[in-house]
Amino acid sequence: MKNRASGVSRPASHAPRPDNSEARAGWLLTAPALATILFIALFPLGWTVWESLHEHDLRMPWLGRPFVGLGNYLTIMRDERFWQSLGHTALFSAISVAVELTLGLALALAMNRAFRGRGVVRAAVLVPWAIPTVVAALLWRFIFDSQAGIANVVLSNLGLLHQPLVWFVRASTAWIPVILADVWKTTPFVALLLLAGLQSIDQELYEAASTDGASAWWQLTRITIPLLKPAILVALIFRTLDAFRVFDLIYVMTGGGPGTSTEPVALYTFNALLQNLEFGYGAALSVIIFIVTFGLAMLYMRGLGVDLGDSRAGKGR
Amino acid sequence: MRGRIAARVGLVLLVLFAAFPFYWAVVASFTPEATLFREPSLWPRELILDHYRALFTERDFWTPIKNSLIVALTTTVFCVTIGAFAAYALARIEFSGKRAVLAFILAVTMFPQISIVSPLYMLLRSLHLINTYPGLVLPYMTFAMPLAVWLLVGFFRQLPRDLEEAAMVDGASRWQSFVRVILPLTGPGLATTAILTFIYCWNEFLFALSFTLGPERYTVPVAIALFRGQYQVPWGQILAATVIATAPVAVVVLVFQRRIVQGLTAGAVKG
Numbered sequence A: 001m002k003n004r005a006s007g008v009s010r011p012a013s014h015a016p017r018p019d020n021s022e023a024r025a026g027w028l029l030t031a032p033a034l035a036t037i038l039f040i041a042l043f044p045l046g047w048t049v050w051e052s053l054h055e056h057d058l059r060m061p062w063l064g065r066p067f068v069g070l071g072n073y074l075t076i077m078r079d080e081r082f083w084q085s086l087g088h089t090a091l092f093s094a095i096s097v098a099v100e101l102t103l104g105l106a107l108a109l110a111m112n113r114a115f116r117g118r119g120v121v122r123a124a125v126l127v128p129w130a131i132p133t134v135v136a137a138l139l140w141r142f143i144f145d146s147q148a149g150i151a152n153v154v155l156s157n158l159g160l161l162h163q164p165l166v167w168f169v170r171a172s173t174a175w176i177p178v179i180l181a182d183v184w185k186t187t188p189f190v191a192l193l194l195l196a197g198l199q200s201i202d203q204e205l206y207e208a209a210s211t212d213g214a215s216a217w218w219q220l221t222r223i224t225i226p227l228l229k230p231a232i233l234v235a236l237i238f239r240t241l242d243a244f245r246v247f248d249l250i251y252v253m254t255g256g257g258p259g260t261s262t263e264p265v266a267l268y269t270f271n272a273l274l275q276n277l278e279f280g281y282g283a284a285l286s287v288i289i290f291i292v293t294f295g296l297a298m299l300y301m302r303g304l305g306v307d308l309g310d311s312r313a314g315k316g317r
Numbered sequence B: 001m002r003g004r005i006a007a008r009v010g011l012v013l014l015v016l017f018a019a020f021p022f023y024w025a026v027v028a029s030f031t032p033e034a035t036l037f038r039e040p041s042l043w044p045r046e047l048i049l050d051h052y053r054a055l056f057t058e059r060d061f062w063t064p065i066k067n068s069l070i071v072a073l074t075t076t077v078f079c080v081t082i083g084a085f086a087a088y089a090l091a092r093i094e095f096s097g098k099r100a101v102l103a104f105i106l107a108v109t110m111f112p113q114i115s116i117v118s119p120l121y122m123l124l125r126s127l128h129l130i131n132t133y134p135g136l137v138l139p140y141m142t143f144a145m146p147l148a149v150w151l152l153v154g155f156f157r158q159l160p161r162d163l164e165e166a167a168m169v170d171g172a173s174r175w176q177s178f179v180r181v182i183l184p185l186t187g188p189g190l191a192t193t194a195i196l197t198f199i200y201c202w203n204e205f206l207f208a209l210s211f212t213l214g215p216e217r218y219t220v221p222v223a224i225a226l227f228r229g230q231y232q233v234p235w236g237q238i239l240a241a242t243v244i245a246t247a248p249v250a251v252v253v254l255v256f257q258r259r260i261v262q263g264l265t266a267g268a269v270k271g
Helices: A020-051 A071-077 A080-112 A118-130 A133-144 A150-157 A171-199 A203-211 A216-244 A248-253 A265-275 A279-304 B002-029 B050-057 B062-092 B098-109 B113-126 B134-158 B162-169 B174-185 B187-203 B206-211 B220-225 B235-268
Strands: none
Touching (some): A020 A279, A020 B134, A071 A279, A080 A171, A080 A216, A080 B002, A118 A171, A118 B235, A133 A171, A203 A216, A216 A279, A248 B220, A265 B113, A265 B206, A279 B113, B062 B174, B098 B134, B134 B206, B162 B174, B174 B187, B206 B220
16 A cells, blocks of 8 residues: 555656647557447446436336336335345445454454465465355355255254254345355455555564564554555455445345345346346436445545556656 | 464464365265265265266256356457557556546446446347347456456556656657567566456356346356256256366466466555
């Protein structure tokens, strides 16, 4: 985090005065990528917003596509299933992100010490991050599936369960494997982000503190965590963004069930769109997800002052 | 000293926690279906290849593997090539509007996929691209292109500026200095970007689920998620499939772990 600085509009410190041919080259080189992104991301987003103002049910094409203004949004406000799915998403995000950050910090601190076999640890934690979420979901579903599954056997043998549980028939127990799978898959990412932050902390601070007889706890709470705050914030926002959009994991593990008791907003939206073919209503749900995500993203870019200039290039790298 | 031992024990436990589901899936994928849930044992008692055989004979698992490879490789090649030009300009050339472009690209990396599923569906349908390879490559670029550009900008910025300036003083055009001087030096960065882009495409689920209609175009994640047995969940085959889907990614990660970590943290932490 050495170079975090400045706001979006800060000019690069040593930039040569842009001349016309340079500007043309810049836009020319950027154009293909930019055009692609505009065509396949921004244009569809605009379409979603427009669609959300219409009633459009693909199952009933004879109704046409009447303009209903904010009608879909008003319906959403009274839609109990929407509020429930929002609650599920919030619950899932809060618990999984809290666990991942705590565990990720502990892991980063442990990995930051030089030791033999560091490569092994890094590889071991990186593999869960790299595999498809669908696969992670299935691995954990298998562990918790069936009354004779390994989770039930182990927990019973340890005396933690009196009788085997059928984990996926009740929302209260179904959340446990879901959150565990998410923690398993994403803690490595958090740990690696925090580890990169840790490695940029000046070691002399610790040496000085140790000479002054400061305890390990004092060093953690007074040096490490304050200096790590930017990295923690990045991890927090990245994870919250991801958790808020959770889809694959729950689609595969519970399908949102039993009933709709573990259904997150993204899955509800997916069902409205591609199961019920309510394109207008689904679009309105999509817009709401977008607004929340975008709000979080802005928070990230503003709050951290992401460096968009190339000030780093000039600092003798 | 006590702290060091605690850290070690913690790490060992963590590695076990990370590795156990894989181990368990591998064991189960070689276990007969009938004994999967009968007195599960941590050590395999009987190893069979039936699930793997069934996967490729009854389920034709080659097809999703082929589909995933085609889609992920095509997307990666497109995004890294087109992305490299854009990233070079954004990292090295001063032009007005550049910061807005960078901010826009960063914002798009955070787009929720679900928000554009329905318009993309309509768009692909009107282009007759539903259930085709281009019908997946195009949507995949929504997340892969900004990701590739963003990572590459970081790599280009790390190169010393003097290099191309020296080349340009020697009479090379900007294009020549880019192709002859900058690109070769960015090799490792391009490779890292390609690896990460490929992994993201290989793992993608929502678009593949929405824009394919049948097994002939399913990607690996969709095929595995939609495995159905006649009477019950065919766990043996599912787990054999997860092992196969994981193995290539695991190998890539083990070989390139340093690069991957560098790319991941460069993209996020250094902004």
